Amino acid sequence: xxxxxxxxxxxxxxxxxxxxxxxxxxxxxxxxxxxxxxxxxxxxxxxxxxxxxxxxxxxxxxxxxxxxxxxxxxxxxxxxxxxxxxxxxxxxxxxxxxxxxxxxxxxxxxxxxxxxxxxxxxxxxxxxxxxxxxxxxxxxxxxxxxxxxxxxxxxxxxxxxxxxxxxxxxxxxxxxxxxxxxxxxxxxxxxxxxxxxxxxxxxxxxxxxxxxxxxxxxxxxxxxxxxxxxxxxxxxxxxxxxxxxxxxxxxxxxxxxxxxxxxxxxxxxxxxxxxxxxxxxxxxxxxxxxxxxxxxxxxxxxxxxxxxxxxxxxxxxxxxxxxxxxxxxxxxxxxxxxxxxxxxxxxxxxxxxxxxxxxxxxxxxxxxxxxxxxxxxxxxxxxxxxxxxxxxxxxxxxxxxxxxxxxx
Ligand SMILES: [Zn+2]
Numbered sequence: 001x002x003x004x005x006x007x008x009x010x011x012x013x014x015x016x017x018x019x020x021x022x023x024x025x026x027x028x029x030x031x032x033x034x035x036x037x038x039x040x041x042x043x044x045x046x047x048x049x050x051x052x053x054x055x056x057x058x059x060x061x062x063x064x065x066x067x068x069x070x071x072x073x074x075x076x077x078x079x080x081x082x083x084x085x086x087x088x089x090x091x092x093x094x095x096x097x098x099x100x101x102x103x104x105x106x107x108x109x110x111x112x113x114x115x116x117x118x119x120x121x122x123x124x125x126x127x128x129x130x131x132x133x134x135x136x137x138x139x140x141x142x143x144x145x146x147x148x149x150x151x152x153x154x155x156x157x158x159x160x161x162x163x164x165x166x167x168x169x170x171x172x173x174x175x176x177x178x179x180x181x182x183x184x185x186x187x188x189x190x191x192x193x194x195x196x197x198x199x200x201x202x203x204x205x206x207x208x209x210x211x212x213x214x215x216x217x218x219x220x221x222x223x224x225x226x227x228x229x230x231x232x233x234x235x236x237x238x239x240x241x242x243x244x245x246x247x248x249x250x251x252x253x254x255x256x257x258x259x260x261x262x263x264x265x266x267x268x269x270x271x272x273x274x275x276x277x278x279x280x281x282x283x284x285x286x287x288x289x290x291x292x293x294x295x296x297x298x299x300x301x302x303x304x305x306x307x308x309x310x311x312x313x314x315x316x317x318x319x320x321x322x323x324x325x326x327x328x329x330x331x332x333x334x335x336x337x338x339x340x341x342x343x344x345x346x347x348x349x350x351x352x353x354x355x356x357x358x359x360x361x362x363x364x365x366x367x368x369x370x371x372x373x374x375x376x377x378x379x380x381x382x383x384x385x386x387x388x389x390x391x392x393x394x395x396x397x398x399x400x401x402x403x404x405x406x407x408x
Contacts, residue, residue: 008331009060010069013038017070028079032087036112040129042330047129049084051077051122062330063300063337064170081116081125088114095123130203138186139179142172143301143338145379148294151343156180156261159234161291162254164241166266172298172339173263174202174239180261181208181237195231197224198239208237225249229256238262244279251281254289268376269295269344270364277358287346294343297376297397299389301336303329334393340383342376344368 016038020030035058039047044060051057056077058070072080078095085092088101096118103112111130116123139149155163163180165173184194185207195209199221204210209231213224221238222245228236240263241247254260266272272293276286305326329335344351354367365375380394394400 009042009067012330013069028076028083031076032080032083036127036129039127043336045129047127049077049080049125049127051119051124053121056080056122062332063334064298065300065332067332077122081123084114084125084127085116090114090116137175137179137182139176139183142176142179143336144176144294144296144341145339147374148341148343151292151345152180152294153183155292155345156184156259158259158291160254160257160259160289162251162260162262162289163291164272164293165261165263166269166272166293166295167263167297168265168267170298171296172337173296176294176296176339177237177239177261177263178203178205181205181235184235192234193232194235194237195228195233196237196239197221197228198237200239209233213239221246222249225253229253229258233258235259235261240264244281247276247279247281251285251289255285260289266295269293269342269373270361270368270375271295273344274358274361274364283358290346292343292345294341295376296342297340298337299340299383299397300334300393301338302387302389303333303335305329305333305335333390338383338388340376340379340397342374342379344373 016034017031020027020034024030035047039060042060042062044062045064046061048059048061048066049056050059051074054074056072056074057068058072059066060069061067082092084103085099085101087103089104090099090101095116098115098117100113100115103114113128113130114125115128116125118124139153142149144152152163155161165176165180167173181194181196182205184192185205193209194207195211196205197211197213199213199215201210201212211224211228213219213221219227221242225236225238225246226249236250236253236258238246238250238260241250242265250260250262264272264275266275272295273286276290277283303326305328350367350371351373354364359367369375376398377400380398380400383389384391384394
């Protein structure tokens with residue numbers, strides 16, 4: 001990220017920092033409050049406090065990208081982390097082991113978790129800021145591609161089958177799965193019994209009986225799904241399918257008349273399908289219960305301030321960021337995020353046959369394209385053309401050359 005961007009976010013924080021009374025006994029508590037409220041105001045998801053030899057560096061992660069915000073005097077390092085540990089009820093005298101805790105709501109609005117970690121030059125701390133309850137996302141808030149959203153909503157009406165949400169780490173799969181559950185709980189005219197098995201439970205959902213697995217106690221995902229069947233649920237959310245045993249249990253549950261919503265680590269919808277086959281899942285079982293595979297990427301949205309080039313390509317991005325700070329994007333040129341999605345609806349006969357025959361990924365891609373499937377790369381190209389995001393952002397997320405996405 002450009003120096004100018006860093007400077008506008010950092011400069012803003014600096015100005016407020018200067019206003020604090022350093023001699024006051026309340027200086028450190030006031031600084032912690034300032035960090036928490038400012039980070040949240042700028043929509044940061046994480047605050048990193050990294051001790052160096054002679055300073056304490058602070059970074060904020062905003063829309064998935066780290067920004068350097070401040071370098072504090074080294075003498076503050078211990079006091080700041082110590083204050084956080086007090087707020088989270090951690091052991092302040094133990095600086096030699098990693099610790100985790102949460103800051104109670106009386107000190108700060110919204111869910112805040114602290115994780116400390118001993119490193120060579122002191123104790124490192126990461127503050128995770130969870131979204132406020134008021135900001136909890138419904139499917140409509142995810143900003144996914146319209147056709148995927150429509151298909152997803154339709155498939156959620158079903159009473160049985162599997163809906164698979166795929167993507168790499170950090171692509172927002174769990175957020176999408178949670179949004180599906182909120183939709184199910186809030187939109188159905190008839191009440192449905194919605195239960196979840198998660199590892200871990202990331203957010204509390206009203207109307208969903210959520211359960212956290214304890215593999216050490218023999219309560220794993222696969223065994224948990226089998227026990228869950230005796231709870232008479234209509235809809236089951238499985239946090240993530242990571243192994244063949246869980247996949248088998250989830251698909252069997254769907255076969256016996258349950259709607260299963262789950263996430264799966266895969267780079268594309270086609271890859272997800274072939275990996276399910278490679279896991280040893282019976283092709284007939286896949287074809288009979290899998291309804292929809294959605295694959296997604298989380299991208300930063302260009303800010304309307306116009307701080308970005310009209311014909312974006314790698315390199316242009318940094319030069320064109322505005323010198324003055326835009327209140328909406330803090331000068332980063334990006335404001336908020338959206339989902340780039342592709343999906344395969346499995347009731348289409350050609351696609352189902354391809355799964356049954358376990359064709360290779362390339363052949364499958366050809367068949368799916370004939371069936372009207374639009375992949376992430378084409379969707380990325382349209383997103384850039386519409387000015388939703390930049391070629392550089394596409395490159396950062398999809399790892400494909402931004403110039404290849406430009407029109408001919
Ligand atoms: Zn802006």
